Structure formats: C-alpha cells, structure tokens
Amino acid sequence: MPRISARRLAALLLAVATLGLLTAGPAAAYQPVNIVHTERVQVGPYGVTVGFTTWPIRAMQSLDFTFLPDGGIADKSGTLKINGPDRRATRRVEPLVRHPRKRDSWGLDVKSLNVAGDYGFTFVIDGPQGRGEGALAGVQVLDQPGPPLPLSWTLGLLPLAGLVIFLVVVWRRLRPGKLPLSI
Numbered sequence: 001m002p003r004i005s006a007r008r009l010a011a012l013l014l015a016v017a018t019l020g021l022l023t024a025g026p027a028a029a030y031q032p033v034n035i036v037h038t039e040r041v042q043v044g045p046y047g048v049t050v051g052f053t054t055w056p057i058r059a060m061q062s063l064d065f066t067f068l069p070d071g072g073i074a075d076k077s078g079t080l081k082i083n084g085p086d087r088r089a090t091r092r093v094e095p096l097v098r099h100p101r102k103r104d105s106w107g108l109d110v111k112s113l114n115v116a117g118d119y120g121f122t123f124v125i126d127g128p129q130g131r132g133e134g135a136l137a138g139v140q141v142l143d144q145p146g147p148p149l150p151l152s153w154t155l156g157l158l159p160l161a162g163l164v165i166f167l168v169v170v171w172r173r174l175r176p177g178k179l180p181l182s183i
Contacts, residue, residue, distance in 0.1 A: 033064050033102040039139075043078075043123045044132015046070060050121065051105075059116040059144040067096060068105040069125060076127035078106070084119035084141070096123075116143045 037055035041048045051066035069076055078096040099107025113119060120137040146152065 033066065033099065033107075035066060039136055041121070041123065041134050041136045043069070043125045043134035045129040046076070046125050046127060046132050046134075048123060048125070048134070050136055051107075057113065057139065057141045059141050060112055060114050061145060062110040062112045064099065064101075064107060064109055065111060066099055066102055066105045066107040067123070069127070072104065073098070073106055076125055078123060078125035080106075081122040082113075082119060083122060084113065084115070085117035086113050086115040086119075088114065096125075113141045116141050 033051075034053055035051035037052045039050045039052075041050055047070040049066075049068045049070075051068070052063060053065075054061060054063040057063065067080070069078075073096075079093045080096050081093045096106040099105055100109050117140075118137075119139045119141055120135055121139070122135045123133065125132045147155075
C-alpha cells in the first residue's frame, strides 16, 4: 500500500479547506423573505401588518414572521408575546427586533410552532403616538406535515446503520491490530 507523504497530505487538506471556504459563501447567502399571507392588527393607534412566509401554518414547520407597523419601525419599539399550546414558544414576552433578512420590519426568522392548535400574537408598541396594545388571535396551526417523527427518524438513520455495519464487517475482516508491520 503506497504511503502518502506529509507534503501531499498537507496539500490535500489545504485544497479541501479552500474548496469548503469557497462554497460556503454562496450556500450561506440570505434568501429573500417571500410573504405569502398577511393579517392586519390594530395595536392602539398603530396599524400593524403581520406577514407569514408559509400559509397555512403547520406544526414543526419553520417560517418567517414579519411585523410592520404603519409608518415603519424607525421611531418605535415594542414587545411580542405568543400565546398558544406550545409552551416552549410561548413562555415569555420578547422585544420586537429587526428581521435579519427584511431589515425594514420587525420579525422572527425561521421560527416554528411545534404544537398544533390556536395561537395568538399580543403586541405592545411604544412610539410617537403613545403606547398601544393589541392582539392577533385565531391563528390556526395545523398538524405536522409528513409522517410521524419516529418513523421519519428511523428511515433517516437507516443509511447510518448500514455504514456502521459495513465498517464493523471491514474491521473484523482486516483486523488492523493483527496485520504484520511492513517497512
């Protein structure tokens, strides 16, 4: 079996690292936020457009939420509380922050609601016209799409199980600890 020199190994590792860095940029590029459904909410004196990137919403499906008050977000601040059956997503009041890919609005990036049921969004906005409170109620989240999670995980782990079995068989046949030393 031919040995690989340290110089060739270093060149190979450098080539793989360079290729990884060159392809990581386009893969990590932001996709635009495509709003497919909107709802209007009156939050005190402020009208807010709530945008969803997927409609209807399904449990365990990531999507973007955008919250755009009339007149923009420049001179306003606010908080959001999600109310619903998913305890992890509805635990606390969060400040409204800029959406990372739609900088002209507030939003939640790739958020999923993990339990089906009725959800509501409660807003508090402070701005030049004072403080306003309002809620968007009755956002229905449907059941998770696709097969049940245990079945999905089982099918997804089959290739890994095959690889482990293959490696065990190869290891047992070769027995690397028993091979004679060669110079």
